[in-house]
Amino acid sequence: MSPKIHLFLAPGACSLAPHILLQEIGIPFKTTTLRVEKRFPEEYLQLNPKGQVPFLHLDSETITENPAILTAIAQIDPSKHLLGKTDIEKVRCYEWMNWISGKLHGQAFGSLFRPQRYVKDEALYDAVRERSKETIAECYQYIEEKLGERKWAVGDDFTAADAYLFVFYRWGGPTGFSMKERFPNYTRLAEQVVKRGAVSKAAEEEGITLLGNKHIWD
Numbered sequence: 001m002s003p004k005i006h007l008f009l010a011p012g013a014c015s016l017a018p019h020i021l022l023q024e025i026g027i028p029f030k031t032t033t034l035r036v037e038k039r040f041p042e043e044y045l046q047l048n049p050k051g052q053v054p055f056l057h058l059d060s061e062t063i064t065e066n067p068a069i070l071t072a073i074a075q076i077d078p079s080k081h082l083l084g085k086t087d088i089e090k091v092r093c094y095e096w097m098n099w100i101s102g103k104l105h106g107q108a109f110g111s112l113f114r115p116q117r118y119v120k121d122e123a124l125y126d127a128v129r130e131r132s133k134e135t136i137a138e139c140y141q142y143i144e145e146k147l148g149e150r151k152w153a154v155g156d157d158f159t160a161a162d163a164y165l166f167v168f169y170r171w172g173g174p175t176g177f178s179m180k181e182r183f184p185n186y187t188r189l190a191e192q193v194v195k196r197g198a199v200s201k202a203a204e205e206e207g208i209t210l211l212g213n214k215h216i217w218d
């Protein structure tokens with residue numbers, strides 16, 4: 001019997017990665033769209049006290065944190081190999097997901113969009129944002145070099161790591177980075193990702209453009 005699945009997301013947010021994975025699996029699921037750009041809606045705090053999207057209801061479980069959510073979704077249909085095909089590919093997938101969640105999202109973009117997490121004094125926000133841009137550039141360069149000539153981030157096929165990397169590729173243009181010119185390997189990966197039917201479906205449902213600059217909220 002299929003599990004009962006309900007994803008809480010915000011358009012174009014990091015929740016796009018689990019949304020893509022659910023579409024890849026192709027079993028029925030429900031979504032609820034929340035707006036989080038200003039403040040996470042208070043009435044949903046009882047469902048996720050962390051006050052963030054994504055969170056996933058999987059039968060009677062509530063799951064938070066992208067690497068955990070992506071894992072839970074991938075486990076629903078192991079035949080899709082969304083965490084890779086071999087043990088070492090799985091390890092590499094976790095290596096990507098943890099780094100994306102902690103460094104690229106939490107630290108780099110987190111300090112750009114929400115400098116108040118890092119300093120109390122509003123007068124210092126711009127200085128924090130400036131440093132964030134440098135950290136984002138360093139992260140993008142790391143991705144660029146780590147990808148090299150590879151078609152996909154892990155192994156020889158699409159995995160959760162690609163969906164998750166794609167989210168932050170989308171955020172690059174609107175943040176002021178010339179993604180195509182500066183990061184051709186990352187661009188190649190993003191262009192592969194957008195060709196997938198599952199990705200178009202997720203984007204259509206969220207009302208976002210895939211490589212445009214609408215909706216990049218953190």
Ligand SMILES: N[C@@H](CCC(=O)N[C@@H](CS)C(=O)NCC(=O)O)C(=O)O
Binds near residue numbers: 067101217218
């Ligand atoms: N560590 C969390 C981060 C989730 C996160 O930062 N979500 C953003 C959207 S991309 C959010 O809900 N921001 C609202 C807020 O922090 O108030 C994860 O990986 O799932």
